[in-house]
Amino acid sequence: MQEGEFSDLTPGLLGDVVISCDTAQKEADTAGINLSERMSQLLIHGVLHLVGFDHERGEQGERNMEDKSFELLKLIEPNKDLPIF
Numbered sequence: 001m002q003e004g005e006f007s008d009l010t011p012g013l014l015g016d017v018v019i020s021c022d023t024a025q026k027e028a029d030t031a032g033i034n035l036s037e038r039m040s041q042l043l044i045h046g047v048l049h050l051v052g053f054d055h056e057r058g059e060q061g062e063r064n065m066e067d068k069s070f071e072l073l074k075l076i077e078p079n080k081d082l083p084i085f
Contacts (some may be wrong), residue, residue, distance in 0.1 A: 017046030037082055044072045044084075 019042045021035075028038035045065075053065040069084040 014050040017043060017050065019043065019046070031083075033079075033082065037077060037079060040073060040077050041069075041082070041084060044069050044076075048072075 024038045024042060025035050028035050048065055048068055055062040055065045066084060074080055
């Protein structure tokens, strides 16, 4: 949202995080967690991408994103043993 032709419209806006509830529910069922926990995982993942983290930029990028994901997930989820993905 901060790049390209219309970047001056909302200069403070980083972008959107869109989560499919149906897909999140299927993934939660597969992982044996509840929908709320999966939504927390996905929201954190999306927000981290918006602020510049990228797990697809090599091992260090993946490690940095994983560490930050765990840190944030522990702040918002009661289940402290919840994995990031």
